Amino acid sequence: MSSETFDIILVGATGFTGRRAAKYFNSHSPKTLKWGIAARNMEKLNRLADELNIEQSRCFKIDTTNPDDVKQVVSKTRIIVTTAGPFSLYGGELIRQCAETGTHYLDITGEVGFIAKMIQKYESSALKSKALLIPFSGFDSVPADITTFLLSQAYDNPVQLSVKSYYRISGGFNGGTIATMLNKFETGEYKEMSDPRLLIQGADQMVHKTDKAQFFGYDTLIRKWSVPFIMGAINSKVVYKTASLFNEKGNKYADSIGYSEHSALSQWYNPLPFLFFTLFLSALTILGPFSWFRNLIKKVMPAPGEGPSEESIENGYFKLKAFAKDEHGSVKKLTMSYPGDPGNKSTVFFLCESALELAENTSSYIDKYGFLTTVSALGPDFIDRLRSRGLHITIDN
Numbered sequence: 581m582s583s584e585t586f587d588i589i590l591v592g593a594t595g596f597t598g599r600r601a602a603k604y605f606n607s608h609s610p611k612t613l614k615w616g617i618a619a620r621n622m623e624k625l626n627r628l629a630d631e632l633n634i635e636q637s638r639c640f641k642i643d644t645t646n647p648d649d650v651k652q653v654v655s656k657t658r659i660i661v662t663t664a665g666p667f668s669l670y671g672g673e674l675i676r677q678c679a680e681t682g683t684h685y686l687d688i689t690g691e692v693g694f695i696a697k698m699i700q701k702y703e704s705s706a707l708k709s710k711a712l713l714i715p716f717s718g719f720d721s722v723p724a725d726i727t728t729f730l731l732s733q734a735y736d737n738p739v740q741l742s743v744k745s746y747y748r749i750s751g752g753f754n755g756g757t758i759a760t761m762l763n764k765f766e767t768g769e770y771k772e773m774s775d776p777r778l779l780i781q782g783a784d785q786m787v788h789k790t791d792k793a794q795f796f797g798y799d800t801l802i803r804k805w806s807v808p809f810i811m812g813a814i815n816s817k818v819v820y821k822t823a824s825l826f827n828e829k830g831n832k833y834a835d836s837i838g839y840s841e842h843s844a845l846s847q848w849y850n851p852l853p854f855l856f857f858t859l860f861l862s863a864l865t866i867l868g869p870f871s872w873f874r875n876l877i878k879k880v881m882p883a884p885g886e887g888p889s890e891e892s893i894e895n896g897y898f899k900l901k902a903f904a905k906d907e908h909g910s911v912k913k914l915t916m917s918y919p920g921d922p923g924n925k926s927t928v929f930f931l932c933e934s935a936l937e938l939a940e941n942t943s944s945y946i947d948k949y950g951f952l953t954t955v956s957a958l959g960p961d962f963i964d965r966l967r968s969r970g971l972h973i974t975i976d977n
Contacts (some may be wrong), residue, residue: 593663
C-alpha cells in the first residue's frame with residue numbers, strides 16, 4: 581500500500597447516496613480517522629470537497645470499470661466503501677482488486693445473483709489475502725440480518741425457527757435504486773431469485789418457507805392488509821447466508837431456518853393501499869422483463885443522481901415488527917425503527933456505521949475475512965453501536 585494510506589475511501593461520492601454518505605462521514609468520523617472520496621467526475625468531486633470543507637488532496641478520480649484507476653484507489657486505503665451502482669456494472673473490478681490485495685470492502689447492493697458470482701470467483705483470493713468483503717451493508721439487508729440474529733438468540737437450540745418481518749416505511753426512491761432494480765431484469769438476475777440458497781456455500785444449513793410467505797390479503801397476525809415486502813427476496817438470502825456461516829462455526833440459529841418479509845399496510849376498512857401495491861408488484865413481476873416497460877419506468881422515475889427532497893428524507897421512517905416461532909409454537913417478538921427515509925437516510929446510516937465500526941476496531945476483526953454479512957462479520961458490538969446511535973430495538977420474550 582501507499583505510504584499515505586487512508587482508513588476509508590468512499591467510491592461514488594458524487595452520486596445521490598454517495599453525497600449523503602460523504603456528509604455522514606464528515607459529521608460522524610473521529611478526527612483521527614483518515615478518509616477520502618472518489619468518483620469519475622473530478623469537477624463534481626472537487627465541488628463536493630469544497631462543500632464539505634475538506635482538502636482536495638483527499639479526492640481521487642476513479643472509473644470503476646478501469647483496472648488502473650481502481651488499482652490506484654484501492655492501493656491507497658484499508659477499506660473501500662462504495663455506493664456506485666448498479667454494482668453488477670460498476671462493482672466487479674473493485675471487488676476483484678480488494679479480494680486480491682487484502683483491502684476490506686463494503687457496499688449497499690441488493691444484487692444477490694451478482695454477489696453469488698463474485699463469491700464463486702474471488703472467495704479464495706479474499707481468504708488468501710485476508711480481505712473482508714461485506715456487501716448488503718445498507719437497508720438491504722442490515723435490519724433483516726440483525727432481526728433474525730437477535731430473535732435466534734432468544735431460543736435454546738430450536739430445531740425449526742421461522743421469522744416473519746413486517747415493514748412499515750415512508751420515503752421515496754432515488755435514481756440509483758431504480759437503476760439497480762431495472763438492471764436485475766435487464767441482466768436476467770431476477771430468474772435466480774427463486775433459489776433461497778443462492779448465497780449459501782455449505783450444505784449443512786437447512787432452510788424452509790415460512791407460513792404464507794407470499795401472502796396477499798388481510799393478515800390477522802398484525803390486523804392489517806399485507807403484501808410481500810419488495811426487498812424480501814433479497815433479504816431472506818442474506819439471512820440464510822448468515823445462518824449458514826454461524827452454523828459452520830458451531831453456533832447455529834436452528835437446524836432449519838425460515839425467513840419472510842411483508843409490508844404492513846392499512847386497517848381493514850381501507851383496502852386501497854393493498855390494491856395499489858398488489859397491482860404494482862404484479863405489474864413489476866409480469867412486465868419487468870420487457871424493455872418497453874423498463875423504459876417507461878425510467879421516464880417517470882428519478883434518474884441516477886436524483887432522489888427525494890431533503891425534507892422528504894428527514895420525514896420518512898422505517899418501522900419493523902418481527903415474529904419468531906419455533907417448532908413448539910413458542911413466539912418471540914422484536915420491533916425495530918429508525919427515523920428517516922429507509923432507502924436514503926437509513927441505508928447511509930447502516931453503511932457508514934458498518935465502515936466506521938470496522939475502521940475504528942480493525943484489531944477485533946483480524947480473524948474475519950472472505951465474503952461475510954454485517955452480522956457474521958461485525959457481530960453484537962456492531963448492533964450495540966447502532967443502538968447507541970439511534971437504531972431503536974426492543975425484544976419481547
